[in-house]
Amino acid sequence: MRLASSSLVAFLAAVSLAQAADGDTKRGAQLYRSCVACHSLEPGVHLSGPSLAGLWDRPAGKTTGFARYSKGLKSADFTWTAEMLFAWVADPQVVVPDTYMSFRGIEDEQQRADIVAFLKLAMAPERDKRVVEQGLLPAAFARGPRSRPLASAPDQARVTAVRHCGDSYFISTADGATTPFWEMNVRLKLDTRATGPAPGKPVVTGAGMQGDRVSVIFASVEEIKRFVEEEC
Numbered sequence: 001m002r003l004a005s006s007s008l009v010a011f012l013a014a015v016s017l018a019q020a021a022d023g024d025t026k027r028g029a030q031l032y033r034s035c036v037a038c039h040s041l042e043p044g045v046h047l048s049g050p051s052l053a054g055l056w057d058r059p060a061g062k063t064t065g066f067a068r069y070s071k072g073l074k075s076a077d078f079t080w081t082a083e084m085l086f087a088w089v090a091d092p093q094v095v096v097p098d099t100y101m102s103f104r105g106i107e108d109e110q111q112r113a114d115i116v117a118f119l120k121l122a123m124a125p126e127r128d129k130r131v132v133e134q135g136l137l138p139a140a141f142a143r144g145p146r147s148r149p150l151a152s153a154p155d156q157a158r159v160t161a162v163r164h165c166g167d168s169y170f171i172s173t174a175d176g177a178t179t180p181f182w183e184m185n186v187r188l189k190l191d192t193r194a195t196g197p198a199p200g201k202p203v204v205t206g207a208g209m210q211g212d213r214v215s216v217i218f219a220s221v222e223e224i225k226r227f228v229e230e231e232c
């Protein structure tokens with residue numbers, strides 16, 4: 001089933017929307033906090049979900065630079081009106097059955113009206129700044145999580161070699177230490193953002209006090225191939 005039902009969804013949402021009292025942007029901003037882990041309101045900043053900047057009244061599933069749309073949302077032919085957003089935050093799967101947005105939905109109609117009132121401000125062109133200036137949302141929530149730059153990691157976090165043998169990784173760092181980890185507790189990750197590791201300088205994170213779990217973060221696939229060796 002594809003989006004053939006979107007006009008029906010919009011119709012039903014419009015009926016419900018008309019029944020709900022006017023949305024309150026302040027309460028909506030509070031509710032929007034459940035979206036910030038996956039969405040930025042800053043243009044071009046894509047997290048697990050696409051940036052929502054400037055999407056009000058714009059076509060769904062068409063944001064440039066976001067490469068992970070579901071087939072359904074990518075080929076959708078509706079725009080983000082109040083009615084569609086009202087239906088979307090109730091249950092994204094009703095609008096786009098194969099959507100990748102895993103969100104349990106907001107049942108309460110008044111709460112949906114509130115968040116849509118907030119989104120009308122937040123998703124209007126260039127308005128991410130306005131919701132911050134009006135004190136509706138802290139700047140960090142509008143922008144999305146910002147990572148500590150990995151390029152400036154200290155020697156004990158700078159990986160020089162990753163050896164695998166049996167069921168273990170042996171991770172060597174620039175301070176001269178080599179630490180063993182069970183293979184199931186090591187994640188090999190890529191971070192190609194500007195805040196990611198410098199080329200050729202992978203970084204290990206997460207080995208804290210009780211740190212038996214770590215991530216080794218590389219700047220490219222080629223580096224994973226170069227650094228990770230099978231050797232006993």
Ligand code: HEC
Pocket residue numbers: 031032034035036037038039048049050052055059060061062063068069070073074080088089096098099100101102103115119
């Ligand atoms: C767990 C992560 C996650 C959460 C939480 C989340 N989203 Fe999403 N959102 C996504 C993903 C992933 C997509 C892309 C879905 C697809 O391609 O099917 C998306 C897509 C969207 C879109 C469509 C964007 C476009 O380009 O057309 C809107 C609008 C949206 N989300 C709004 C919200 C709102 C509002 C909330 C909070 C009530 C929220 N999302 C919570 C991950 C999330």
